[in-house]
Structures are given as C-alpha cells and as structure tokens.
Amino acid sequence: AQSVTQLGSHVSVSEGALVLLRCNYSSSVPPYLFWYVQYPNQGLQLLLKYTSAATLVKGINGFEAEFKKSETSFHLTKPSAHMSDAAEYFCAVRSVYSGGGADGLTFGKGTHLIIQP
Amino acid sequence: SAVISQKPSRDICQRGTSLTIQCQVDSQVTMMFWYRQQPGQSLTLIATANQGSEATYESGFVIDKFPISRPNLTFSTLTVSNMSPEDSSIYLCSVRGRRNQETQYFGPGTRLLVL
Numbered sequence: 098a099q100s101v102t103q104l105g106s107h108v109s110v111s112e113g114a115l116v117l118l119r120c121n122y123s124s125s126v127p128p129y130l131f132w133y134v135q136y137p138n139q140g141l142q143l144l145l146k147y148t149s150a151a152t153l154v155k156g157i158n159g160f161e162a163e164f165k166k167s168e169t170s171f172h173l174t175k176p177s178a179h180m181s182d183a184a185e186y187f188c189a190v191r192s193v194y195s196g197g198g199a200d201g202l203t204f205g206k207g208t209h210l211i212i213q214p
Numbered sequence: 215s216a217v218i219s220q221k222p223s224r225d226i227c228q229r230g231t232s233l234t235i236q237c238q239v240d241s242q243v244t245m246m247f248w249y250r251q252q253p254g255q256s257l258t259l260i261a262t263a264n265q266g267s268e269a270t271y272e273s274g275f276v277i278d279k280f281p282i283s284r285p286n287l288t289f290s291t292l293t294v295s296n297m298s299p300e301d302s303s304i305y306l307c308s309v310r311g312r313r314n315q316e317t318q319y320f321g322p323g324t325r326l327l328v329l
Contacts, residue, residue, distance in 0.1 A: 140306060207255075
C-alpha cells in the first residue's frame with residue numbers, strides 16, 4: 098500500500114520569495130514520484146517526476162524537487178515565486194512495478210499555493 | 215506527451231439519470247485510467263480500463279455504478295449510473311504512453327453537477 102502526505106493545505110508566499118511545498122510518501126516498494134499542478138478550472142499538468150535516476154529533478158516553470166529516500170520526502174521548490182504560480186499542487190506516488198493493481202497513482206490531498214503581491 | 219480529450223467538458227444532470235463520458239487519445243496507449251475529484255478534494259482512482267476485458271475497479275467503486283468500456287487502444291468511456299448529488303465531481307481520464315510508461319498524463323476533465 099502507498100500513501101502521500103502533503104503538509105499544509107494552503108501555503109502563502111510573497112512574490113519573489115522561495116516556494117517550498119512539502120510531500121512525504123509511504124511505499125513498501127521502490128516508488129516513482131510526481132508533482133502535478135492544477136490551475137483553476139483546468140486539468141492536471143505534470144510539473145516533474147522522479148523515476149529512479151537523478152535524485153534532484155528539474156521540471157517546468159522553474160520548479161525542482163529532490164528525492165530523499167532516508168526522509169521519504171519529495172519536496173517541491175522554486176527559488177522565486179511568480180504570480181502565475183498560484184494554483185493547486187498535487188504530489189503523487191506509484192510503484193515502479195506494474196500489474197497486480199499497482200498501476201494507478203496515489204495522490205496527496207493537495208496544497209493550494211497563494212502568491213501575495 | 216499524449217493529447218487527451220474528453221466529452222462532455224461539463225454537464226448538469228438530474229438525479230436518477232446516467233451520463234457517459236468519452237475519452238479519446240491521439241496515440242495508442244498501454245494503460246487508461248479513470249479518476250474522480252470531488253469538490254475541493256484530491257484525486258481518487260476509480261478503475262483501470264483494460265482493452266478487451268473488464269475494467270479493474272478500486273475499493274469502493276463497482277461496475278454497476280461506473281461501467282467502463284475500452285474497445286481499442288485510443289478510446290474509453292465511463293458511465294456514471296443512477297446519479298445522485300454525491301456524484302457531483304470532476305471525472306478525469308488518464309493514460310500511460312507506450313513509449314514513456316513511467317508518466318501518467320491527464321485529460322481536461324468532465325465537470326458533472328447532479329441536481
């Protein structure tokens with residue numbers, strides 16, 4: 098079984114400040130990890146993914162995340178927030194293995210990022 | 215990445231009726247999934263749509279309520295049957311590609327309101 102915990106349902110930062118969205122996962126098998134962004138009234142867009150290669154992954158729009166196995170974490174960061182970053186962010190986990198009902202993603206509850214001018 | 219379209223994009227339905235949502239992908243994909251996002255909530259996997267066989271449902275979801283078809287590698291439908299206001303949600307189709315099997319891509323979603 099897998100689970101994802103996103104600390105903070107709402108995070109507010111000032112424009113130009115560091116963005117840090119926290120994600121911790123639980124998985125009994127090696128995981129693939131993902132961050133998705135959802136803008137109002139839109140579907141989900143993949144920001145970045147960890148798939149067993151480099152532990153520091155870079156995504157779109159200046160976001161990056163670091164996989165830390167010892168901490169079971171995959172926190173999302175961006176050095177300087179922009180107003181356009183305001184959205185809902187979801188962390189998700191999947192097993193590296195396929196089949197046996199393990200093919201779908203398990204999502205965290207999401208973090209709403211608010212950017213203050 | 216795969217380009218996914220869904221029809222309808224939104225609908226308002228009366229309780230007791232059924233709605234069929236279509237998902238079309240621009241390329242052949244190995245796996246297709248259906249997710250539900252209830253208002254203000256995260257995404258929950260409903261089922262995996264299997265080509266040529268019955269869908270695999272997650273705990274809490276049953277075929278009688280959410281029948282799924284997948285006649286080929288680019289198309290699937292999800293029916294929400296005998297709807298109640300609790301079924302008001304966004305329903306999202308998702309796929310994993312043949313080339314990039316690590317990543318799941320999502321359609322734009324179908325926004326359903328049941329009165």
